[in-house]
Amino acid sequence: MPSSDTPPDVLVIGGTGVDTVVRVDTLPVPLSDSLGVGPILEWPGHTGGNVALGCRALGLNVTLLDYIGDDWPGRQVRERLAAGDVAFEALISPAGTRRAVNLVDPSGHRMSFYDGRDPADLRMPRDAYLPHLRRARHVHLSIVNFARFLFDDIEELGVPVSTDLHDWDGLADHQREFALRADLVFLSAAGAGERIASVMREILRDGRAQAVVATAGAGGSYLLTRDGSSTPRPVPAVAPPGRVVDSNGAGDAYVSGFLYGRLGGRDLEECARLGALAGAHACTGEGSTALIGQEQIRAAQV
Template structure:
C-alpha cells in the first residue's frame, strides 16, 4: 500500500492491537476461584494505535504502519483506524494481532497483561515503510523490536523521531536504543526505580534527544531539554472535564497533545500543557473513545 498523500504530519510505526478491559473493585485483585466483574469490553488501539487516533483527532494528517494478523482482532484494528480516519498500512503477521488484558479499578487505575506475540527476528520490509517515512514531517516509533531497525533510514532522511519508553526502569536493554536514538523521548516515572530526573539527564547526555518528558499521572509531568541546564520543569496535570472512568490510553493521549504542540511550533512547556489536557480528557471514557478535538484542546479559557 503506497502513501495517498505527499506529506503526513505524523507517521506512527508499531504498537497496534486490542485491549480486553476487565473492571474490578480494587487492585491487586484478591486471590479467588471466581471474581464477579462488570461487563468485559474490547477496545482496539494500543499505544501506537492510540497515538495515531489522537493526533488525527487533533487535525494532523496521520498514518500508521504495523504488523497485524489476518484474524478477528486484526479486523477490529482495521475498523477502528478507518473510523478514526487514520491511514493504516499493515503488513500481515503470521503470529496474529497483539492483545492485552487490562484490569481497571474503580479509580481508573490499571494493570495490563500484554501479549506482544511478535516472533523474534520480525522485520518490516524496507520497500513498505520507506515511502511513508519519506513523506513524514515527524515519525513516532513504538517500542516494538522491529521498529528499532528503522532508525538508520529515519536518520538518513533527516526526519525528527519520538518514542514512548512507557515504564522503562532505565536498565532494560530493549528500551535503550529507542531512548538514545530519538529526538523526543517520553517515559513513565512509575517504572523508574531510582531518580527519574537523573535518568532524564542520562538520556540527554548519552543520546540525541532534545527533550525528555516523564509523566506521572495525577502528579503531572517533568520536562527536561538541552537548554534547561539540568533543571527539570514541572508541568501540573490537568483536571479531567468529567469523572475519571479509565486511565487506559491517557499516556498516549498526552503524547498526541504534545506532538500537536510541537508540530505547531509551540515551546516544550506549552506542548506538555497541551499533552496534560489531552491526557485528562482521555480518562473520562473507556479505551480510546474519548479523543480530544483541536477546538477543545485550544479553548481560549484553558489559560
C-alpha cells in the first residue's frame, strides 16, 4: 500500500457499501410468493469503493474517505479495500453501512435496490477531508448527500473534480448540484433515454464541466466537450475479453479507466476508449471483482 506520505492521484469521497447479488432467470422477476435462485453472494464495493479499487488496480495512488457503520458490512468494506491496496479512512455513521440488493439475469443485466440510509443532516468534518484535498491531483465525488458540501472547498483549492450521476433523468434535484459543479460528469444514458443528448448539453451550458460522458452499456458511450460539436460523439463499445457474467461495477470501471487516461495526459476521446476497455473487462467477473490492470489495458490497446 502507498505510504500515507504519498499524495493521492485520486481522492474518492463517499459511495462505499455492500451489494447482495441475487441471480434470477429473467428480469423483471415474475410475481411469486417465492423463487428458487442460485447462491446469494455478498460483494463489498458500491460506486465509490469500485472506482477507488479500479483506479488502484491501474496503478494510481488512491485515498478513499467515507462513512461506514461499526457493523459486519462495514468490516467487509474495510477488508475489501485493504485487499485492493486502497488507503481508506473511515468515519463511523450511527446509521450503519449502506447496502444494495442487485438482481442479475443470465445476460449480466441487473436491477438494483439501493439503501441510501445516511441521515439527511450527515456532514463530513472539514478537518477529515481538507488535508487530503490539499494534496490530491483529482477528486471523485460520489453523489451521497454529504459530499455536495465539499464543493466550495474543492473549488477554492482548484482541484479538478469528477462525479457520476448514474441514471439521472436530468430532472431530479438530488443530482443537479453535482452535475453543475463538477469538471467531468459521467452518467448512464438509461436514465434520460431519448433525451440524453439534451441533458448532456444542459450540463455543459449551465455548469462548469469541460466534458460529459454518457455510458450506454453494450451500446458504447457518448462524449460531449466544450470544444467540439453540440452533438455527442459516439465511442464504440469494446467486446469483453470473456463471457459476460455480471454488469455490476461496469460503469464504475469505465470511470476508473477514464480517470487513468486523464491523469496520464491522454485526450478525452482516448480516455473514453480506455474507459470502454475497463468497463468491458469488468463484465467478466462476479460482483465487480474483475479489475483491469495496467498491463492488461496496455495490451488491449495494441
